[in-house]
Amino acid sequence: MKFAYRFSNLLGAVYRQGNLNFSRDGNAVISPVGNRISIFDLKNNTSETLPISTTKNITCVGVSPNGSLAIVVDEDGAALLVSLITRAVLHHFHFHRPVHSISFSPDGRKFVVTKENVALMYHAPGKQREYNAFVLDKSYYGPYDETTCIDWTTDSKCFAVGSKDMSTWVFGAERWANLIYYSLGGHKDLIVGCFFEKDSLDLYTVSQDGALCIWESDTEPDGLVLTKKQKKPTEQREEDEEDEEEERMEGQEGEVIRGKVHSKKDQELTKNVRYKQASKHFFNKEGDFNNLTSAAFHKPTHILVTGFASGIFHLHELPEFNLIHSLSISDQRISSVAINSSGDWIGFGCSRRGQLLVWEWQSESYVFKQQGHFNNMASLAYSPDGQFIATGGDDGKVKVWNSNSSLCFVTFTEHSSSVSQVTFTSSGMVVVSASLDGTVRAFDLHRYRNFRTFTSPRPAQFSSLAVDGSGELVSAGAQDSFEIFLWSMQTGRLLEVLGGHEGPVSSLCFSPVQSVLASASWDKTVRLWDMLDSWQVKETLALTSDGLAVTYRPDGQELAVATLNGELSFWSPQSAAQTGTVSGRHDLELGRKETDKVTAKQTAKGKSFTSLCYSADGEAILAGGQSKFVCIYNVKEQMLMKKFEISCNLSFDAMEEFLDRRKMTEFGSLALVDDGAGDGEGVNISLPGVRKGDMSSRHFKPEIRVSSLRFSPTGRSWAATSTEGLLVYSLDGSMVFDPYDLDLDVTPESIRKQLRLKEWTSAIVLAFRLNERALKQEVIETVPHDQIGVVCGTLPDVYVEKLLGFIASCLEKSGHLQFYMSWAQNLLMLHGQKLKNRSSTILPTLQALQKAIQRHYDSLSKLCDFNKYNIRYALALSKQSGGKRAVDEEEEDEEDEDMSEERSEASVEEAEMIL
Incomplete structure (x- = not known):
């Protein structure tokens, strides 16, 4: 499960x-x-x-x-x-x-x-x-x-x-x-x-x-x-x-x-x-x-x-x-x-x-307009509440996708070269992107504009990016000058240039709990920079090979590094000691390209993971690279838990381990013969016997690879940017029967019997032990609204987190907003201190709850504002028409006029109370 x-x-x-x-x-x-x-x-x-x-x-x-x-x-x-x-x-x-x-x-x-x-x-x-x-x-x-x-x-x-x-x-x-x-x-x-x-x-x-x-x-x-x-x-x-x-x-x-x-x-x-x-x-x-x-x-x-x-x-x-x-x-x-x-x-x-447009020809307007990244996606990032996903591509565009509708709602095109890294700030309303054009840009999701542009004194190609937890410090690593640049988000000024690495800076990551920046480089080191003590190097971790990716565990107590030799190493940031190693070279299972002269087994010796991400609880780590497989490792046991094959499309290169013998001729592989452009367009053949036409429109077979991986903050899904696109994998919990502390007495009949006896707490406990979604929803919605506080106060601690997670999932689809919001408020107010002590384990549940509430807030606030202004406008029109009628018809009875004004004011007050 x-x-x-x-x-x-x-x-x-x-x-x-x-x-x-x-x-x-x-x-x-x-x-x-x-x-x-x-x-x-x-x-x-x-x-x-x-x-x-x-x-x-x-x-x-x-x-x-x-x-x-x-x-x-x-x-x-x-x-x-x-x-x-x-x-x-x-x-x-x-x-x-x-x-x-x-x-x-x-x-x-x-x-x-x-x-x-x-x-x-x-x-x-x-x-x-x-x-x-x-x-x-x-x-x-x-x-x-x-x-x-x-x-x-x-x-x-x-x-x-x-x-x-x-x-x-x-x-x-x-x-x-x-x-x-x-x-x-x-x-x-x-x-x-x-x-x-x-x-x-x-x-x-x-x-x-x-x-x-x-x-x-x-x-x-x-x-x-x-x-x-x-x-x-x-x-x-x-x-x-x-x-x-x-x-x-x-x-x-x-x-x-x-x-x-x-x-x-x-x-x-x-x-x-x-x-x-x-x-x-x-x-x-x-x-x-x-x-x-x-x-x-x-x-x-x-x-x-x-x-x-x-x-x-x-x-x-x-x-x-x-x-x-x-x-x-x-x-x-x-x-x-x-x-x-x-x-x-x-x-x-x-x-x-890669465009799809739907045009309404009578009104001459777009019904639907979507376009993917023209080239490969290079990076992705989840917003803190998991509602948005930002992606950066080789076409220089930054796109923001809604995770609920799976559609792009804004595209930023200010970059003039490939976007190497994107990330969200802690507020979730600012997207920061680094590009090979030598700029780091910050985009506002309220006004959809580029409000900050960070540059270096000398032109540099930024290949890595990180923003600290407060959203104040922005850091980017250069792949040509081997330096790390720090800017202030508030002022946009360059604060410091951190030198010391002897190779390109491949990855940056801020600690979630401390003001410490970790940087991985091709010089076989990971450096920890103290942001409070004059930006000095706090520790230097020696690696066995070139560092490609570095990431912190969500609680900040562990550091994971991917190196060029295909290994994942785990470090303690406090003691700077290595706590474990996972050899993942054989788990990649690379395919053989059509033009390769070496077998896939020999090619795998030079491949490695290029992207890492911890799960929301920190128990597992997700790793991907230049392969069609994504691996999940258990950090504590240091073993492979599961492999995901993200694509089975043979139209991509490096998908099969062995070459097809039918494509081999006495002159070599047929893949080396380029017949020109596709799309049904002809090729201009200039001379007799020349097979190739315009070289700019030659046939191109992309290679399968995973460029970036991220777990959703809710822990229910993870996303990967690959040659195929942005793939989202999620847990389908609706079809999984996972009972908790079950015995023979826990049956649907006994649960409904407790409901008839109005034993609300007992019925909820039995329903969660049986763990059937439909039954849990039936029990919770049967509880009277005035009894929610009493039930939440008498609920055992072990069921509080389970009930809170179920409330969060119901809020996303249910129309009973006030009812479920009352459940969430009572649970958080009565059990807040106990939940705070287990903040690391309950964090995904709270983020799922925040995501559901924020989505309803965004949709309802627009509707309420629209209705409020419409009512005000109707009230103003009614008063204006009432005044004109009094001037034109002086003989009208004054008592009827007063009564109509009282009715209109009462209706407006009633409507405002409803809103």
């Missing part, structure tokens, strides 16, 4: 690649993020990442019409059938080739997958339990090049497939006599989107060069005729035998339909469905490189949305091709466009920027 942390959420990345989807009600966006799926609730402004992952980055997602199922396909063609209701994986399947697009039919009975130049139609998984959820119905061969897009008719009778060979193919989902397939040309570039008109076979096709073709059909959907006709018994028997033979030959591949050219005579005899090009339109292009990259069409409102490589998008009304508006939302390529069911909101995904 203590280390049963599970993946909870993914922050810092909102979109990577693939297609966007809206939920059935149109209030949530389903976005692929690496090898995971995130759901952004636009109504409640929250984010959730599903606890599923694929083996490689996700390329396309298909959502069923009822919104209960999703099919997720990665780069290799491995597919997962996921339930969006239970968040569970229902089925695994492999298409054996990269899949370009996937789409469910509007009736939800079938779905089409396109890979290479084939369109495969499957029976959609039903509600009944099936052995094979993916049953192939038909295979459609028509295009000569790779397929790009799919669209269904409204009645699910036909579907269209666009291709890179500049053609669009219309196929029948059933064996129609007058429409088996139809090929449409008319374009000079690959097809980006094809869309059917509502309740019609009319078609719109959009190509990459910015051309729109409108195709009209001579047949309505009701005019499609099935091929089944009455035949003679002998003919029927012969056809059945032929069908059985074909099925035996094809096995599980289903029916195969191949597009071929018919003669005009055959077409006249069968009277097939015919298309003609009604019109052709061109989008306004700005330059040769402004390709049309994505498109979406909303059938009920006839709105066409097109995104371009320059970040511009157009809204047109079809079929008249009327431009509604054109806007630029980014300076990078728009990778995906989606429209919700009502047609009001448009979702845009930009893979290079």
Whole structure:
């Protein structure tokens, strides 16, 4: 239970690649993020990442019409059938080739997958339990090049497939006599989107060069005729035998339909469905490189949305091709466009920027706007109450995330280079960041501004940062001048430059209980600086290797240091003696890069932990480095307690221990061959035989690593910044049965019997011994409000901390604020001295309580201020209108006027009392 942390959420990345989807009600966006799926609730402004992952980055997602199922396909063609209701994986399947697009039919009975130049139609998984959820119905061969897009008719009778060979193919989902397939040309570039008109076979096709073709059909959907006709018994028997033979030959591949050219005579005899090009339109292009990259069409409102490589998008009304508006939302390529069911909101995904935008086109305003760090995250920090998380990245940005909603609410862009370290002050309203641009900046979370900028006399690259407990001293270590700089937060002046280290200063940490600064350096020492005694060196701890990270235990009685040889050493700050060592080199389990000439076992000898963090109670320490594993060690026993694999995404480098033999050739590894840019963009080949194009857009495979780790102040979760993003792991205590001091007499019936007898204290004690959350909440909410003080006074000491922690968890979700606040106030007032003596153990509980109260205070204070000013405004208007009425109507009775004023004043006083 203590280390049963599970993946909870993914922050810092909102979109990577693939297609966007809206939920059935149109209030949530389903976005692929690496090898995971995130759901952004636009109504409640929250984010959730599903606890599923694929083996490689996700390329396309298909959502069923009822919104209960999703099919997720990665780069290799491995597919997962996921339930969006239970968040569970229902089925695994492999298409054996990269899949370009996937789409469910509007009736939800079938779905089409396109890979290479084939369109495969499957029976959609039903509600009944099936052995094979993916049953192939038909295979459609028509295009000569790779397929790009799919669209269904409204009645699910036909579907269209666009291709890179500049053609669009219309196929029948059933064996129609007058429409088996139809090929449409008319374009000079690959097809980006094809869309059917509502309740019609009319078609719109959009190509990459910015051309729109409108195709009209001579047949309505009701005019499609099935091929089944009455035949003679002998003919029927012969056809059945032929069908059985074909099925035996094809096995599980289903029916195969191949597009071929018919003669005009055959077409006249069968009277097939015919298309003609009604019109052709061109989008306004700005330059040769402004390709049309994505498109979406909303059938009920006839709105066409097109995104371009320059970040511009157009809204047109079809079929008249009327431009509604054109806007630029980014300076990078728009990778995906989606429209919700009502047609009001448009979702845009930009893979290079990692942006996800939801635009309301009628009011021309943003509904949702999020962007992750452009490059890797370098550091993170929790606020003292655990409500906010600050992150710094290699893109020079500092972002602050709300841990409840998992969304970023402010971004600071003042730094001009990589942010190496971020931290909060003790107040929780100031974020301090150090950067390689030679500045340390302090940001105010009240006014969202940079109010302090600390610099050094000579330019220096700051690689480490620490702020003392009072928030007055700010220290930063330089990696080029080997010095430590101290500034005053109050005045912004440089107080002292601490010299003595003979190597780059890699990590700084202030003691929580004393005014002592610990600094780790590459010179194989950790120095303790006394901030009260002229900033002199108090102690020097000799290490066996270069120091990489240093951190204090929350009570300040122990110091942990990570060194280059892969060891964790523990020291006593008072006696400067080493108390223990953990050798963690073999626990990292590094993977082998594709370009490495050395095995992973040999590479691990030079790797080490680069980030350390104590748990809230100080009993465990969290360690991570250039590996996909995060380790939790027990400090007292000096042993590994648990390892977490933060990612299984093989799209990252150094994930597997052994190289894949299939990627090895006689000339070396295929990874050394660079084919140029991705994102479907062409490479300008300058000379014959030259494979590489523009070197600035070459293929890049990031390496998996953990750059920073932090425990939440509440102790219920921890976060890690990795190549994948900001990963949050938390304890899921709701499903864990953990009784306390249980015997046979403790049953739900006996607890409810004590409630009927009004023995409140006994009922609470029995409920906490059984330790079922629903039962504990029932008992506490049954206690009358006037009996809370009496119950808290008679409660045994051993249950006070347990009850206080439960009250803190209930406050986060319950609407009974005053009731639970009364419990918290009585417990703290009556047992405050006893809790103070155990401050180190109860600190996470108090911080969880503070976090819940602060969140309610922030939300309610805004609402109350809004209501208060509205009431004052209404009162002023009522008095003003009352005065005018007295002037205009002099004959009105004065008694009625006095009574109305008394009523209005009484109502205002009553409203102010409620507030």
